[in-house]
Amino acid sequence: MKSRLKLPLLAARESELEKCVYCPKLCRAVCPVGNVEASETLTPWGKMSLAYFAARGDFDLDRAHADTAWACTGCLACRERCEHKNEVAQVLGAARAEFFAAGLAPAGAVAVAASWQERSHKLAASVAVLCRDTGTVLAPVAQASGAAGGPSPARTALLVGCSYARHALAEARAIVALGRRFGTGANGKAGAPRPLALVPLCCGLPLLQAGARGAFMNAAAALSETLRRFDRVIVADPGCALVMRRVYPEAGVPLPPVELLVDVLAARMGTLPANRLAGRRLRYADPCKLGRGLGRYDEPRAILARLAGAPPAEMPRAREAAECSGAGGLLPATRPEASAAIAAERVAEHRELGGGTLVTACGGSLRRLRGLGTEVADLYALVASALD
Ligand code: SF4
Ligand code: SF4
Numbered sequence: 036m037k038s039r040l041k042l043p044l045l046a047a048r049e050s051e052l053e054k055c056v057y058c059p060k061l062c063r064a065v066c067p068v069g070n071v072e073a074s075e076t077l078t079p080w081g082k083m084s085l086a087y088f089a090a091r092g093d094f095d096l097d098r099a100h101a102d103t104a105w106a107c108t109g110c111l112a113c114r115e116r117c118e119h120k121n122e123v124a125q126v127l128g129a130a131r132a133e134f135f136a137a138g139l140a141p142a143g144a145v146a147v148a149a150s151w152q153e154r155s156h157k158l159a160a161s162v163a164v165l166c167r168d169t170g171t172v173l174a175p176v177a178q179a180s181g182a183a184g185g186p187s188p189a190r191t192a193l194l195v196g197c198s199y200a201r202h203a204l205a206e207a208r209a210i211v212a213l214g215r216r217f218g219t220g221a222n223g224k225a226g227a228p229r230p231l232a233l234v235p236l237c238c239g240l241p242l243l244q245a246g247a248r249g250a251f252m253n254a255a256a257a258l259s260e261t262l263r264r265f266d267r268v269i270v271a272d273p274g275c276a277l278v279m280r281r282v283y284p285e286a287g288v289p290l291p292p293v294e295l296l297v298d299v300l301a302a303r304m305g306t307l308p309a310n311r312l313a314g315r316r317l318r319y320a321d322p323c324k325l326g327r328g329l330g331r332y333d334e335p336r337a338i339l340a341r342l343a344g345a346p347p348a349e350m351p352r353a354r355e356a357a358e359c360s361g362a363g364g365l366l367p368a369t370r371p372e373a374s375a376a377i378a379a380e381r382v383a384e385h386r387e388l389g390g391g392t393l394v395t396a397c398g399g400s401l402r403r404l405r406g407l408g409t410e411v412a413d414l415y416a417l418v419a420s421a422l423d
Contacts, residue, residue, distance in 0.1 A: 044129040045090035046194045052090070054082035054119050062113040067359040070378045077106045079113040079123045086130040090165070101139035104130040106370060108363035108377070109244070111327040113181050115355050124364070128243065135246030141347075143368035146246040151254075154197070155237060161200045161207075169211040174232040177260030189232035191219045192265040192291075194279075196272025197237050198398025199413075206401065209419035210271045210296065216422070217268045217303050218296070229420035234268070235260055238275040243282065244365040255288045262291055266309050271296040271415060273325035273365070274400045280329070297325070297396060300418060301334040310344035311421035316391025317412075319347040320381060322358035335396050335414050342421045347394060351384050362399035374403065382407040 038046035060080040069078040076230040082103045089096050109124040141142050166173050193214040199207040219229040241253030262268050270276040279293045317339055325331045332354045357366050361377030385393045395401050397412035404411045
């Protein structure tokens with residue numbers, strides 16, 4: 036049956052939109068943005084309803100209405116609560132693409148897309164520094180013409196993630212050290228690790244979140260071409276891993292097998308140092324995309340339990356019910372106050388429970404939660420420090 040919706044990307048999501056429009060808002064209490072801004076319009080129901088009415092042509096779309104599609108961190112908490120497992124974040128992503136194409140994206144999203152080349156150069160420079168510091172090789176980048184880059188001695192590539200590589204270099208070094216030690220196997224010569232190639236490209240997630248679909252597809256194609264020569268790619272940041280595992284296949288963009296660094300470590304659990312961090316008070320905060328997105332709840336907890344000799348402490352709501360850090364969905368760029376308020380809530384909860392070290396496994400959350408008056412650590416940096 037032909038959709039009544041006039042915006043094609045939203046017409047393809049009509050059934051998800053209608054589920055929300057006619058729903059008694061069963062997920063309203065879990066949306067971090069709706070909660071922190073105390074706005075009915077910003078509940079998942081409100082945002083989906085506005086997208087639906089906009090696509091139906093019920094009102095002249097303006098910037099203020101379009102803005103609501105960016106009031107989402109992509110935390111997936113509403114999907115978790117929903118009886119239909121409705122993909123609200125994905126549908127709002129389609130709304131972002133429609134509104135971006137109509138010139139109605141918020142300034143923060145436009146700025147991300149407009150500065151893409153500059154961001155890409157900075158990422159490549161950071162990854163080059165990482166290569167120099169860690170004795171790894173750089174993955175040869177495919178040319179814009181589609182021609183493959185030069186040969187590489189490595190069969191395994193590592194994608195560290197922009198948040199780590201550009202904003203948390205110490206953690207990025209730790210990730211590379213773990214990739215070299217556990218991700219490549221030995222080459223038979225006295226156990227020396229095989230070479231590991233660092234990928235100096237972004238998966239394109241910020242462009243997708245901005246609504247710049249064409250630019251995202253270009254970024255995805257460039258990464259796909261560059262990774263073609265490798266047998267596998269290990270990915271540290273769960274945001275990159277989720278987009279490469281879910282969005283790329285849907286868009287028909289081929290990749291070699293995408294492995295999560297947390298899985299690589301969990302598979303080598305017996306070789307991780309036991310009790311080396313005993314006595315440290317660690318509290319694990321599930322990153323949304325690693326937990327609800329990729330289903331990894333047990334692996335990071337098992338790794339921390341191995342390092343510390345005891346399971347990590349928990350946040351008030353954990354695992355499937357975990358709450359967002361405010362870092363996702365481009366919220367820091369489009370609604371910085373809301374993003375900061377969500378992060379402050381997480382830190383306050385952590386402190387009320389007795390504090391200690393708040394542990395994440397996501398570059399964006401690490402950046403978002405740091406500097407708010409509590410110690411924040413990254414899972415991979417903790418593993419690397421325990422190995423030193
Ligand atoms: S996501 Fe599910 S529970 Fe939430 S408003 Fe939509 S249909 Fe209702
Ligand atoms: S994905 Fe998270 S932030 Fe987005 S609408 Fe759902 S609950 Fe709100």
